Amino acid sequence: MRYWLMKTEPADFSIDTLARRKLEPWTGVRNYQARNFMRDGMRAGDGVFIYHSGGTDPGIAGIARVAGDAYPDPTQFQKRSKYFDPKSAPDAPRWWMVDVAFKRRFERMLPLAQLRLQPALEGMPLLARGSRLSVQPVASAFWKFILKLEQRA
DNA sequence: GCCAACGTTGGC
DNA sequence: GCCAACGTTGGC
Numbered sequence: 001m002r003y004w005l006m007k008t009e010p011a012d013f014s015i016d017t018l019a020r021r022k023l024e025p026w027t028g029v030r031n032y033q034a035r036n037f038m039r040d041g042m043r044a045g046d047g048v049f050i051y052h053s054g055g056t057d058p059g060i061a062g063i064a065r066v067a068g069d070a071y072p073d074p075t076q077f078q079k080r081s082k083y084f085d086p087k088s089a090p091d092a093p094r095w096w097m098v099d100v101a102f103k104r105r106f107e108r109m110l111p112l113a114q115l116r117l118q119p120a121l122e123g124m125p126l127l128a129r130g131s132r133l134s135v136q137p138v139a140s141a142f143w144k145f146i147l148k149l150e151q152r153a
Numbered sequence: 154g155c156c157a158a159c160g161t162t163g164g165c
Numbered sequence: 166g167c168c169a170a171c172g173t174t175g176g177c
Binding site: 007009053054056058112130131132134 | 173174175176177
């Protein structure tokens with residue numbers, strides 16, 4: 001069982017949206033590193049922190065789980081989609097994705113600023129300078145520590 | 154709104 | 166293969 005963190009802009013899609021829909025096809029990831037994590041690293045049941053980015057108070061908003069193995073992102077073939085990729089061919093899809101299932105919402109979001117204060121989280125990719133990766137692994141020690149932090153909050 | 158950091162593209 | 170230009174991300 002591995003752990004991950006996936007970013008989303010809450011104005012477009014938030015933990016509450018996920019709570020309502022229960023299951024969400026995580027379409028639109030167009031970064032090779034992020035794709036590789038989804039395609040090659042994720043397995044059904046893996047834990048996922050849902051991270052809200054871009055707003056006035058970025059942070060971890062809740063928990064989801066990987067619902068199944070990766071499959072080709074259909075939006076890459078849809079001409080009208082903003083995620084359309086003319087260079088991708090159906091017999092050799094470039095972009096892969098997973099379905100993400102809602103688990104729970106944090107009672108209080110864990111702000112990025114608070115995560116930055118934790119010496120125990122040093123080395124988390126999320127906290128690295130200039131980190132933009134929208135899908136990233138979370139070491140199990142970090143996962144556990146963040147859950148404890150949340151209990152305390 | 155600003156801007157640093159980063160990834161991708163494309164000319165050479 | 167190099168690298169400048171460009172577009173995007175995302176914190177502040």
